[in-house]
Each structure stands twice: as C-alpha cells, then as structure tokens.
Amino acid sequence: AILDHSIRFNVLFGLNSHFEMGEEYLFARDALRLGLRLYYVPQKIVRHSRYRSTSNQGSDRILYAKGALIALKHPRMPVLRLMKFVFFLLRKKFIRWHEVVKKLRTGINGMHDDK
Numbered sequence: 001a002i003l004d005h006s007i008r009f010n011v012l013f014g015l016n017s018h019f020e021m022g023e024e025y026l027f028a029r030d031a032l033r034l035g036l037r038l039y040y041v042p043q044k045i046v047r048h049s050r051y052r053s054t055s056n057q058g059s060d061r062i063l064y065a066k067g068a069l070i071a072l073k074h075p076r077m078p079v080l081r082l083m084k085f086v087f088f089l090l091r092k093k094f095i096r097w098h099e100v101v102k103k104l105r106t107g108i109n110g111m112h113d114d115k
Helices: 023-033 060-073 078-091 097-112
Strands: none
Touching: 023 060, 060 078, 060 097, 078 097
C-alpha cells in the first residue's frame, strides 16, 4: 500500500541529512494522513552505529532539527511548542539556564529553514 500511494521518506530529515532527526515521524504522518494502517513489528531490520540522532538531546543540531519538525507538525504556534521543548530540556538538565536563548534561536532558525 505504501508503494501504491508513493509515500517516500523526506530526504531532508534523518542521520547525515540537513535535519538529523524526524524522518520516521514524517513518514508515519504521511501514511496515516492517507488512511493507511501502521503496525509495530518487534523485528530488527537495520542496525546503526552507536551514534543516534537523539544521542545528545541538548545539542544545537537536535534543536535545529526539532525546530523544523515542530514547524511542520504545529504550523499555528511553533515557537510556543519550541519553548515547551527547550524548557523540558532545561528541566531534565540537558541544557543550562544560560543556554536557553541560544537554543531557542537555534530552533527558530530550523523553523525558517524547513522549506
């Protein structure tokens, strides 16, 4: 059914792409919007190196990608959603208070660069 509907991974998202996370979310969202059913099968089909796109939640590359993903997912109030995420990172000690403004700017840059 996926091939019949021409659903593809967005090549701008994923490891070693412009935005280093979110490809699986966008793929699943597109499939669900077309009314397709998704199933979880607990079977490994690929193995990655130790590096993961979410290895360092507070990194600039994650905030940049998260900003683009939030803009696609929540187009009405993306900055508020980004603020919520940044304060989550702060609460969980992935970032410190003095980094909040820089991380918000990084995420907003990702929002404007998602086209």
